[in-house]
Amino acid sequence: MSRVEQPSRRIVLAAAVAAAVTASAGPAAAGPETSMTTDPADAARAVPARAVDNRAWTSHADWRSGTRRGTRAVAGTRPGLVIATPAGTRAYTDPHTGTTASWEYGTWTSPVHLLSVPATEAVVSWNAHTPSGTWLQAEIKGTYTDGTGTPWYVMGRWASGDRDVRSTSVDDQSDGRSTVWTDTLAIDDPSTGLRLASYRLRLTLYRKPGTQATPQVWRTGAMASDVPDRFTVPASSPGMSGELDVPRYSQEIHKGRYPEYDNGGEAWCSPTSSQMIIEYWGGRLTPGQLAWVDPSYADPQVCHAARFTYDHQYAGCGNWPFNAAYAATFEDLQGVVTRLGSLTDLETLIAAGIPAITSQSFLKEELTGAGYGTAGHLMTVIGFTADGDVIANDPASESNEAVRRVYRRREFENIWLRTKRYNATGKVVSGTGGVCYLYFPARPSAAQRTALAAVGVRA
The missing domain is CATH 2.60.120 (Jelly Rolls)
Incomplete structure (x- = not known):
């Protein structure tokens, strides 16, 4: 998990795409697993007024x-x-x-x-x-x-x-x-x-x-x-179902590796999530770029991502712009940091073939099936079930095979979008207020441009 609460850093306080989006150009957007059912009018009604420029x-x-x-x-x-x-x-x-x-x-x-x-x-x-x-x-x-x-x-x-x-x-x-x-x-x-x-x-x-x-x-x-302070957020209604074929990487298998980069893999949620989406878009590292990594280590590209997202002052790999900048070092990729307003925004992006990395913090009992609590953690949203629940590649998993998770819609939406929460001691602390990394092609399709514009991002 990411060390986003420490003395040198405060956790910051904190649609409509239908037929055109179904023609998305994401690498895994086509095929029988992807069913896009968003109604533009319903989606627009579900999205609150934006608090982001x-x-x-x-x-x-x-x-x-x-x-x-x-x-x-x-x-x-x-x-x-x-x-x-x-x-x-x-x-x-x-x-x-x-x-x-x-x-x-x-x-x-x-x-x-x-x-x-x-x-x-x-x-x-x-x-x-x-x-x-x-x-x-x-x-x-x-x-x-x-x-x-x-x-x-x-x-x-x-x-x-x-x-x-x-x-x-x-x-x-x-x-x-x-x-x-x-x-x-x-x-x-x-x-x-x-x-x-x-x-x-x-x-x-x-x-x-x-x-x-x-x-x-x-x-x-x-x-x-200017996201308003809130412990709970309005619930959105499910609008689409479908799943993108995003690679699955566990941060946990890297425990103890290269501790000079934020104490090793147990804190590498951000670069691990970044590497998943980079590879979804076709980004690959060469053997020469990975030659510095111990050849006995599986998934050396995750070690590489940790090294080259590392902020030497913060002493961590969770610097948001550094992750977006790292993603954009791969050919024909762009990366931005933004805030989204609801799961409807994520549905809009997924429908266009664009997965997203979300930042959230929660107690163990606030996210059913996670099996852990965290002061700050990044995971990759790759789709939605027919019931509207969130399909996420969660790097805080014991193996690559266990990375794919399904989380309850209402729980996930609240822990991601709120700006206030209670920690394990009952103290009021901050939430990230919908922070999200978006990585997408340098020359996105028309459908992807439409989806990005719908969530306030210029392609």
């Missing part, structure tokens, strides 16, 4: 907007941002290796994005390729509803490898009214009514001096939200 910059026009210093937009089938003539050189001391090095850099700053939902939280994510000798930093600067602004907050320093710098979040960032908690910018006291009204993002791309190497960023954005 999910803005992404992905197009050539997007990258040409805002302010560029030492970077340029590139066109093509997958537009992006790269270093042009560097804006300058900076020294960076990696806090996890102690190594100081000089780096050429360029920056891109987005236009101001006015939030449709004045927000208590924001999560920044990015999709990029960082060849050897390069890395990037992502930042956000918000404007409060009283007209004042936040400082520039670092939301991640990241590379797809770990030879040049160590990917890391940055602790101890606060202005007394908002704070960065690993991967989430949060208003300190939402009861005051203070919210984020708008924000800008800034990307800084780095490379070794004198080289022509450059990161290429294909996607960046932020999910901002």
